[in-house]
Amino acid sequence: MSNGLMEIKAISGHRGGTPGQGVSRDYDVCKLVDTTTCIGCKACEVACLEWNGYEFRDTTFDNTYQTMPDTAWNFWNLIRFNEVDNGDGTVSWLMRKDQCMHCEDPGCLAACPADGAIVQYRNGIVDFNQANCIGCQYCVTGCPFNIPKFNNVTKKVYKCTLCSDRVGAGLEPACIKSCPTGCLHFGSKEDMLALANQRAAQIRENTSHKNAGVYDPEGVGGTHVIYVLHDKDKAEQYGGLPQDPSVPFFVKMWKGPLKWLGGIAMGLGVAAVFGHYVRYGPKPVDEDVEQGRLK
Amino acid sequence: MTNGWVDIKNTDMMLIMGGNPAENHPCGFKWVVEAKKTRNAKLVVVDPRFQRTASQADLFCQIRAGTDIAFLGGLLNYAIQNNRYNKDYVSNYTNAAFIVKKGFKLPEDGLFSGYDPAGMKYDVSTWNYEEGGNVTGTAAAAIAAGDGPATSDSASAAATPVSMKAQANGPKGAEGQGHQAGGPVGVAGKVGAAPAPPALPPNIAYDMSLEHPRCVFQLMKKQYSRYTPEMVESITGIPKEQCIKAWDMYTSVRKDGDMKKVGTIIYSVGWTQHTFGSQIIRTAAMAQLLLGNAGRAGGGVNALRGHSNIQGATDLAGVFDILPGYLKVPVPADTDLKTFLTRTTPKAAKPKEWDSFNYWSGTPRFMVSFLKAMYGDAAKKENDFAFHYLPKIDKKFSWVEQWDNMYTGKVKGLISFGMNGVAIGPNSKKNIEALKKADFLVVCDIYPEETSSFWESPGITKEDQANIKTEVYRLPGAGFAEKDGTFVNSARWLQWKWAAVPTPGDAKVDQEILARIFLKVRELYQKEGGKFPDAILNASWAYTNPNNPSLTEVAKEINGKALADVKDEKQTPPEWKAGQQLPGFAWLRDDGTTSCGNWLYCGSWPESGSNTQRRDNADPSGLGIHPNWGWSWPMNRRVMYNRASCDLNGKPWDPTRKQVWWNEAAQKWVGNDVPDFKPDSKPADHMGPFIMTPEGVARLFVPLAGMADGPFPEHYEPIESPCDNPLHPAHSNSPVIKRYKTELDKYGTAKDFNIVCTTYRLTEHYHYWTKNNPMSVQLQPEPFVEIPVELADELGLKGGEKVKVSSARSTYYAKAMVTRRIKPMTIAGKKTYQVGIPIHWGYKGLDDGRPEAERTPANLLSPTVTDPNAYTPEFKGFLVKIEKA
């Protein structure tokens, strides 16, 4: 993987052309999380913290093996543990690595007003640039996966970078590197999809999970983190993975038609007064008024 | 492991039981995943809890802790009833065809023949084969003559007096040999003034039709016919439909005796930590032998070791009754080296027409070379190679026994290295009390841990502290990343590791601390003499830096070298000069011309350099053998007993997994792996593939003193059990188990303690260390007890609330994890609950928010009682009660 993959593809809150566009790209990157082989060992949680240099934090026992209820601004990678009652007397214990999904149509980027705070690279990585972040947290609202997290001290929002720093240097993300079972894979989107589909087919044919499938939701244009699920129609049971995610309606309205309507209205307003001035000019000045005398 | 971690990828079927590798061996677990992904291998998990490994299973059965033999016995029964075995393998590679002595009795009533109730032990004279060679075709006659196994009445009556007499003098005879590499079993009988021990007959009677009523196969069939699905359900709590499903799934690899497929059994301390732990593993071995899975790629019986170097510790005398390489520790009756060697060197015992390699016949060569390594020039032929410098044990000195001795005042001090005795238990309270009575305690660790802080344990008062006279020393040890040396992993691979960082502050590497203590002790002996200074003064200590021996030197010493020129025309090269490292244990001599610290490791550091430092990950065969990565004992064999991967003619059972084979042209065994066999033994010679037994075949039936508690595994209840043994209520527990008698050794009953409790580890923590590490603490911050939803409802308990768990011995505090992953069970017709406690917490480590008095170690709860063969305490499956705290 070359640095060429890190060309910028789109920039939030940015007007005009995108720098670096048109340079040939190698391929999209993709992380494959095979939930059917995840044992919830949390090596990826630790690797993520260590690579990104975050401190360890106090946690509280919460009747679960899950490290904490949710990801945090300085804890980007969380294994979600889900005890599922199968209804036939058996249970399943589903573990899912939760992190930024790196959407092809990122809701965070769409919602972000700050120039250059969110960057989507050609290779599919959606990255936050805190130097440009204004802390408005629109990205939090824009994300269908509840990923961006606000730091109340720095007033910035943070999330998984898909280790853009490592990927840019030709390395795999830290979580991939740390995975002991080979549940995590990293490569081109094409390859990962092929691998995921092959694995899902194998599970369907050889196990009791007849509805195994790949999670690569269309609602956000596909993602650069994809899952193999035991049951592709039950995404929700993996700790609230949305079955059919999309950028929230209000965000779409706000960032789409309403923005344009507002802009047009303002333009029209200015044009109207200008037109009025041209047509009617200023109010005629009464001589008396001019001279400060009463009639 | 008979096989290895990487080899798991070759399997078609896995039974993981008594272990939770996804939890405790996540890196090794990758090979389980690999087998599932690349071979569509199936995974059956049997465990008291639905844990991380179960989350990956194709089939999970929730078993009551401590009833594994019942489940596996049922599996044996199912396999026999449904023709799920290969007759060629079973009759030629195991002792299935051997005829057992008349008078041997199966334990229908809970007792084998020969039980001595007074001594709580067995006379093993009926646990033997019959003499007589091939009797095939005589089965019908035998049946007609009523020549079956003894019934309860006749056998026990006949055997008891013999055993009483044998008991009168000398050390306990029927002690087990349940250690990993076997050992020269079958000859470790009575010593001292007792008469000569019973021996295996030289020409064993056998019936290749497997129909003789007293052949091992028929006895085994009879023994496990009692383990019906209904009985197994009643004991284990697993519904019989599920049992059958699991048995069917696992044994499906041997459908109609077809040998193509292979299944593996993977276990860990969930099996060993019982009063019948060794017998559980025996049952698994029997299953693998019956199914023809032993010796084969993707098969075997695979112990997962719980520490990075536990295998190494065991190989180098981890238990009190073995020397390095599983040689026996001498006893007082071993009046000289010859007596010792006669006692401990087995003679081949087999049907006359068969051949047996009998590898332990090399015992004298291994032993003398070991003595030379220990005592150097002081070990001479004239003084029996300093044999008498070795201590001779007159009783058991197991871990639990030693702490008991300290508690009763017989042991006055303790040097504790690499363990946290109070926390690892069992019965931490007794251990704390024992330390209070000691004169001194030396602990070497990297953190202030529970043992060296026993005087701060929960509930202790200022007055108590004032009364403690124990002098405590803490030595600054080095962490794993601060020292070099080898780790021996579960797969028996010796892998050198290099120190990553220097030791901080005053911390010292282990060998420096030990060397300094040793040299100081030697100095004192030199000055003051003492009772028996020779063993200390003459111990070989020829290191460049005696105060801090380099581990390279130690590793080379363990490997062994020629002390004089040694020649062997059959080998290439045919000679090694004095001073050269030896390439393998075939070169070891019993005349003092070689030295070797551990014969099993001979070949790890030959003249060409350290094999343990090899890092070539090439795998030409694709079987995960990686012949040039590190080095595995014995002789870099990756799969032990691999001769059994071939049929009688020396052709692999499965041509797609070719490990070794007989090369007719070269007239020798060759292969991708190193053949674990006599290289030039023709298939026609009928040499048994299990070369470590005197019989040459594997033992479905363990004769003589091999196992203290019976030649066949039988289900006994844990010492604390919620019910009487449904098989034989009168003998609920194993009859040879010793209960300790001090006032702190209480054993609970189901009347007062109604819940079955098991203990275990978590991925997020490493024993009692990582509670000091903020990263691990973040991942699992507080101690908890896993409690079934139904029990929590009965107690009015919600997840996260504090609970008090009590056993007959003490009390443990933690928060409740209310879960659906443990379900209520029906045991012997009664609703029974099971809970689980992770062991990682105690009264040291980062603050976990608990009040001082509630920072209790989990092993406060577990009982002081051990397996009779391996002396492992029963940490799994004791009784507790639970209240809201």
Place this chain on the structure above:
Amino acid sequence: MSSNVVVRHGTDLRGDEIVRYTLKERMCHWLAGLSYLYLLATGLALFTPYLYWIAYVLGGGPTIRFWHPWVGLIFAFSVLWMHSMWASDMKTTREDLEWRKGVKAYVTNHDHLVPPAGHFNSGQKQFYWIMYYGGLTLLVTGLIMWFPELLSNGGGRGLHWLLPVIVIVHSAAALITIGGFIIHVYMGVFFVAGGFQGILWGHVPAAWVKAHHRLWYEKVIREDRSRTSSTSFKQGADD
């Protein structure tokens, strides 16, 4: 206000100038006006990428994001302050209803057809109320947008889905005020000569008052006759 304040609305200064806005009123107005300008500029920067350059001019995105809410508070304060002074003046009167009928004539400069207006004409009043209610809406929505994390409950996002709705309301309110603002500036600076001078210096020629706010002019004359004026222009300016 103490009763001996002598310079007040309508005070006839030197006979031909009338005090239209006191210093306090002018301060309040310009506080509102300038803060509004800042809010407008920074708000527009955040509203559309096409105007994000304004953010760089004003110190960068994070900077304007930091100041926008604080300035918003200043604006809200000025609006409320203004309200405390002008609320009663801004009530719609019967004359306003009349004036509105002539609004077409007003914008097309047929002023002789426009009914007379008071101190503020109805257009001004409408603008006032737009800014007042718009300001309040912006304040409430702005406060939430200042701390969107308050919408979250613990780790979850809770009411976060409301944020875009709030942002849309904020934007809509801003747009409406911007509409008013455009007209206000246009009228004050370009369309009606003398208006800007009034809000700048506070006093306007009496004739201007008579031309644009006849009713108020008449009221001033009436009141002026009923009391003695001894105030100097200077004093008035120092009030």
